[in-house]
Amino acid sequence: MNLCLLCERPDETGSYLCPGCSKSTRVRLEALPVLYRGLGVLLAPAGGAPQGRGGKGGPPPLPVAEGILDMRGVMVGTLEDWLSAVRQECGMRQHPAARRGVDGRLDAAVESLLRHMPWITVSWPQAGEFAGEIRDLAGGVASMLRPPAPERGARVGNCPAVDPSGAICGAVLRLAPGEKAIVCPWCTCSYPPYVWAQLKSWINEDMKASDAA
Numbered sequence: 337m338n339l340c341l342l343c344e345r346p347d348e349t350g351s352y353l354c355p356g357c358s359k360s361t362r363v364r365l366e367a368l369p370v371l372y373r374g375l376g377v378l379l380a381p382a383g384g385a386p387q388g389r390g391g392k393g394g395p396p397p398l399p400v401a402e403g404i405l406d407m408r409g410v411m412v413g414t415l416e417d418w419l420s421a422v423r424q425e426c427g428m429r430q431h432p433a434a435r436r437g438v439d440g441r442l443d444a445a446v447e448s449l450l451r452h453m454p455w456i457t458v459s460w461p462q463a464g465e466f467a468g469e470i471r472d473l474a475g476g477v478a479s480m481l482r483p484p485a486p487e488r489g490a491r492v493g494n495c496p497a498v499d500p501s502g503a504i505c506g507a508v509l510r511l512a513p514g515e516k517a518i519v520c521p522w523c524t525c526s527y528p529p530y531v532w533a534q535l536k537s538w539i540n541e542d543m544k545a546s547d548a549a
């Protein structure tokens with residue numbers, strides 16, 4: 337039994353790609369035009385884009401647009417290279433791609449590659465390399481589009497507030513990005529900056545007390 341060239345597991349169909357890998361390659365190809373347009377949205381002028389950390393007059397935002405433009409070029413180039421390899425292998429004539437806009441070129445290349453997927457899966461020894469590159473491409477672009485994890489803020493310590501019964505609140509306090517005061521998410525006690533030194537010593541006292549207990 338031969339092995340699938342992508343996942344390297346035994347494949348009963350005797351193809352170069354197992355049914356699962358053939359399917360996921362199709363799905364990734366179909367996702368590429370969507371991902372490509374997603375990158376285009378990032379290219380739009382970032383007027384009211386969130387500033388990220390603090391806004392304390394830090395360094396200017398990274399010039400991401402350049403990386404995005406490069407990535408879009410890489411996407412089109414990669415797909416057209418593979419399509420041209422497929423066409424050469426099948427003895428088809430090469431279509432000049434230049435008459436379409438770049439966006440149209442990407443869509444056209446994806447469409448043609450999808451049409452060739454059955455042949456690629458069953459008959460093309462380069463199927464594994466092709467499928468691997470499509471996987472890396474789709475994954476790379478998707479990671480550029482993924483929103484950064486929400487910032488939870490720096491952990492300060494456990495809330496030292498004491499309730500009427502004398503119990504210490506103990507909820508985890510965080511200084512949320514851009515916030516001026518630390519607010520306890522549990523007892524809603526608010527700690528403005530001028531009490532932070534005191535807060536720190538309360539937290540340390542409570543920590544020592546609980547370590548001793």
Ligand SMILES: [Zn+2]
Binds near residue numbers: 342353354355356
């Ligand atoms: Zn496989």
Ligand SMILES: [Zn+2]
Binds near residue numbers: 495496522
């Ligand atoms: Zn609290």
